[in-house]
Amino acid sequence: MKLRTKLIITFLILILGPVMFTALAFFGISRYQMKTIKKLYGVESASYETLSNTPAMLNRITKETYTGMEKKAESDPEAFEDDSYLQSVNLELEARYSYLVIRIGDAYTYVGSDDATRQELLDALPDYGTHDSKQDVGTYVGGDLQALVKQMDFELSDGTEASAFIVTSISSMLPEVESMFVDSVLVLVLILIFTSLILTAWIYKSIVTPIHHLQVATKKITDGNLDFEMPVGGDDEIGELCTDFEEMRRRLKESAEEKLESERRNKELISNISHDLKTPITAVKGYVEGIMDGVADTPEKQEKYIRTIYNKANDMERLINELTFYSKIDTNRIPYTFEKINVNAYFADCVEELSLELEEQNIELAYFNYVDEDVQVIADAEQIKRVINNIISNSIKYIDKPKGYINIRVKDVGDFIQVEIEDNGKGIATKDLPLIFNRFYRTDASRNSSKGGSGIGLSIVKKIIEDHGGKVWATSKEHTGTVMYFVLRKYQEVPVT
Known part of the structure; x- marks a missing residue:
């Protein structure tokens, strides 16, 4: 009930309630007093008019005596x-x-x-x-x-x-008439007091109690305490205010928790990046010192040392790029350059680049293309390449077989092209599979692990694919391998009418 309605009802009750109850009380009291007057004074058919008219009432109470005197005067x-x-x-x-x-x-x-x-x-x-x-x-x-x-x-x-x-x-x-009016006034006073108490309690419960809850809640929020629940209000304006206040408290708490979680994740990210940068930096320093100290005393050793330094520098660049790109994700400022891309030509180039890197790591790469030559997609070529590289890098980290392989399949699935990247790594547990695209999630949380990684690679993949209007998911079997899937919408010419 709205507060305005409550106030209107209160006003009507204050006006009509006492009048109605006083009228009923007066009726009851007067009926009782008229019976008493009839019994004591022999007044027949006393009415409210005679009760309110003192001369008329006094005239009637002596009627019986007057009649007796008349009879006496006639007879004696x-x-x-x-x-x-x-x-x-x-x-x-x-x-x-x-x-x-x-x-x-x-x-x-x-x-x-x-x-x-x-x-x-x-x-x-x-x-x-x-x-x-x-x-x-x-x-x-x-x-x-x-x-x-x-x-x-x-x-x-x-x-x-x-x-x-x-x-x-x-x-x-007459004392009976006087008593009737006194009792009526007394009843009116009691009715007014009783009605006021009831209405005061009602209004107090409807207004003062919720306001008190709001005061307590405001004090708790001022003190930084968000771990409480605002009592649910009624359906009036103050109740709606309490509901809105509770919603505000809940959102403030969620925001505070998100802030704490974000701070925790940022610290974790910094820790991860610091750890993962330390390894290649240590290796670079070691190989540079080897060259400076003359350990690499042959052209073959020097070439090996230089290539290792180059690869480690690439690892550091990749980590720094991930960190830079992550900051853009967090502020929704990813720079996209969308254009029409021929699927066959694009993925053929990607596979050619990947094959050299994977060959050095003793990983066999197989590529299968089931898409027609003229199929195109609207995409950012650089960001899709980032998606493929992040998935491949993730697969490489978790290949635990002596001979690793990665299969890339590109399929036509109606309005979309579907890309599948399959590896023969150690697989992902069923409980971890729904979480692998979350930021900072790593199936191997130990920092002593040789896998490294910032934990944001697959979250970047998800963000880019979703910004392209597609979706990404994975299937996996432990100790067998994992298949990553993502789809991109095909470009279709709009017929000119």
Whole structure:
């Protein structure tokens, strides 16, 4: 859920939630209080309107007493001169926050309250006959009195006019009604607190917790620690930020690991090149000293020494060229000069050059060409020759038979020409075969080995062939030999329409 959606939901819950729950609570509380009022005061069919209207409510709670007084006035009007009867009626009215006043003629014969405003109230009571006794609706008396007066006029048996008044204080609210409003306010406060706590916890979990994780993660990265995992966030904006942060951390870690690995490989390369340069340099120095000291005292020995020095110089040049070319690979700055090359002529020249070198090393070279005379490829002649020389050099290093051989086969395979270079060396183990084109990988890791090599020759082969739009692979059988394959796309004329 998006953060914007969460905030909208939070706003709606804060507005609608308390209103809805308070309405439900008010409904429940008021229903309970109305039942209580009915039970205590005998008020029938109390409604929300009467509960909220104090005069109407107070008018109804004395209705039963008023009706009883009317019946008494009709049957026994002299009872209103009986103090015991009046006292009982007044006690009943006191339970309803009211009291009784009796006026016979012009004199007040009974007043059920000794309130300080008693005389002021008596002066404000209406005269006989000013109220319709058939209705039990009270008359409001304002000012400081704030009272509801219900008047009942009747005559004694001797014809004396008399009035009975039920006086109810409007300033006081029924405790049940007051309790209802207090409870409603209390429930509203509790609902607001409860809703706020829930929403705060929700927002805290959605916003503050992920931000805390981001702070901790940022501190770890600042300290150089990338070995941790950022907790997965939700599907909101902050969750997406956490996900992006974790992706950034992962890439930073990979970059750091690649940098360390690159540094390790560069050190290994320098070590390999240094080791492999030391051997021919030592040999060159030895043969030069032999010439200087007169050890090569015959023309044959001198020629042998000079040829050996020349060959060792070539080995050093090859190693330096590999190192130079490797730096170009690392920066993707290999200089290619693509041109149309006739396959038959090109590979015939390559084999002719190789045959002289291999003959000196007692290695038999066989060449088989199965491609038509006019087949051409688009390639860089110098770089393809580097590919062939690197593969041949690698094969020579690992030929362990008294009589070595290398077969070169060029085949037509549809849209491609396929070159196969086979040797009878010691072969490559199955577990090593998928790794031989990786940089710095050497099946013989011992630097005491006589094989030498920088470990980048076949990786250069792979890079060049892939840049030509081809691919390279190998098959091998231990103690039997290895076959290296690479393919180049044939040049085909585009027909003119």
